[in-house]
Amino acid sequence: GAGVSQTPSNKVTEKGKYVELRCDPISGHTALYWYRQSLGQGPEFLIYFQGTGAADDSGLPNDRFFAVRPEGSVSTLKIQRTERGDSAVYLCASSRTGGTEAFFGQGTRLTVV
Amino acid sequence: ELKVEQNPLFLSMQEGKNYTIYCNYSTTSDRLYWYRQDPGKSLESLFVLLSNGAVKQEGRLMASLDTKARLSTLHITAAVHDLSATYFCAVEREYGNKLVFGAGTILRVKS
Incomplete structure (x- = not known):
């Protein structure tokens, strides 16, 4: 596709459930980033992939959060035992290589009830 | 730890007026971005x-960077309604x- 694609666009889940958020980066982009944006705030970094490996996962808030990118393209952000505080918009971005301009997807709005 | 501060957080402007948004950051950085949402x-x-002294312009928006002062500005010239949005700087x-x-x-x- 032409841009970064994220699915689903909206997700409502019950507290304690498991969710997966998907990101399809721009074709050929080797770097992929996940950010979380809470209402009224700027995006906060979660994790950065270069190829298949997580080059920096220092932004993951705790061990309930995990992300994979097994083939160096699509990435999945996984959240276990969701809490109401996890409610936010999860943004994915990709860039041609690390250090070049990143392009953001539309985000997945996660609501934990 | 790198911190980025913008001000003002809210700006209400009349059409046709000029204004500047400021972005300060706390440590040396390689590059700075401005985004619209x-x-x-x-x-x-x-x-x-x-780089230091970089200035870029697109339409009614102009951005500049002073790495010594760790400051970037986004200047809006003769604002129009279509510019209404949230603007982020990122380092x-x-x-x-x-x-x-x-x-x-x-x-x-x-x-």
């Missing part, structure tokens, strides 16, 4: 500033690494 939408890249902490965002400036241009 419309309600319910994702981030649109406006400018990438790579790249290390080459190829994560962006640290400011809290954003909500801009409302009134007719």
